[in-house]
Amino acid sequence: NAGVTQTPKFQVLKTGQSMTLQCAQDMNHNSMYWYRQDPGMGLRLIYYSASEGTTDKGEVPNGYNVSRLNKREFSLRLESAAPSQTSVYFCASSQGYGYTFGSGTRLTVV
Amino acid sequence: GDSVTQMEGPVTLSEEAFLTINCTYTATGYPSLFWYVQYPGEGLQLLLKATKADDKGSNKGFEATYRKETTSFHLEKGSVQVSDSAVYFCALSMKTSYDKVIFGPGTSLSVIP
Numbered sequence: 001n002a003g004v005t006q007t008p009k010f011q012v013l014k015t016g017q018s019m020t021l022q023c024a025q026d027m028n029h030n031s032m033y034w035y036r037q038d039p040g041m042g043l044r045l046i047y048y049s050a051s052e053g054t055t056d057k058g059e060v061p062n063g064y065n066v067s068r069l070n071k072r073e074f075s076l077r078l079e080s081a082a083p084s085q086t087s088v089y090f091c092a093s094s095q096g097y098g099y100t101f102g103s104g105t106r107l108t109v110v
Numbered sequence: 111g112d113s114v115t116q117m118e119g120p121v122t123l124s125e126e127a128f129l130t131i132n133c134t135y136t137a138t139g140y141p142s143l144f145w146y147v148q149y150p151g152e153g154l155q156l157l158l159k160a161t162k163a164d165d166k167g168s169n170k171g172f173e174a175t176y177r178k179e180t181t182s183f184h185l186e187k188g189s190v191q192v193s194d195s196a197v198y199f200c201a202l203s204m205k206t207s208y209d210k211v212i213f214g215p216g217t218s219l220s221v222i223p
């Protein structure tokens with residue numbers, strides 16, 4: 001089925017470890033996004049890519065980096081994980097109005 | 111700045127009850143308005159949208175009307191089902207260099223048999 005695919009679905013990291021969350025969309029959308037969702041905090045934008053070759057900071061970029069590898073793929077990297085980065089991470093894409101979201105990555109940093 | 115306000119939850123209703131979830135917004139210009147739904151353990155899904163004043167978005171029995179005069183986009187359903195239990199997010203979109211979307215905090219709905 002067409003949509004946004006995120007991997008992995010679950011991950012446990014130790015403090016200081018690094019990892020990359022992968023996201024791919026097959027809808028030929030120009031724009032892609034990374035959000036985190038925390039209880040009581042709603043959805044917060046980490047980084048976005050308006051188009052292939054561009055990336056920009058969102059509301060909460062500290063501790064993260066991103067790569068827009070091509071039009072399909074947009075990865076999120078945690079260089080040195082911290083317990084404050086325990087969250088559910090969602091990737092989304094859009095072309096015009098309305099987002100399509102992936103099913104999320106539940107990340108726990110211990 | 112632009113923002114979205116939703117009624118506080120959680121909301122608990124009996125099956126077949128009438129649902130209203132209030133949403134108001136603040137925006138410069140003329141945003142598009144959306145309702146997204148998130149079922150347990152899943153990502154958000156677009157439920158309905160309206161792109162200009164007086165438009166009515168509808169899907170799966172849910173409706174919302176874009177009211178510019180009251181800056182509102184209230185979600186309604188005439189008869190809820192247990193399967194409607196989810197978190198509902200109101201959102202607005204302003205067309206900039208990208209599709210900038212601002213989400214409300216979400217309203218949790220539980221429907222009991």
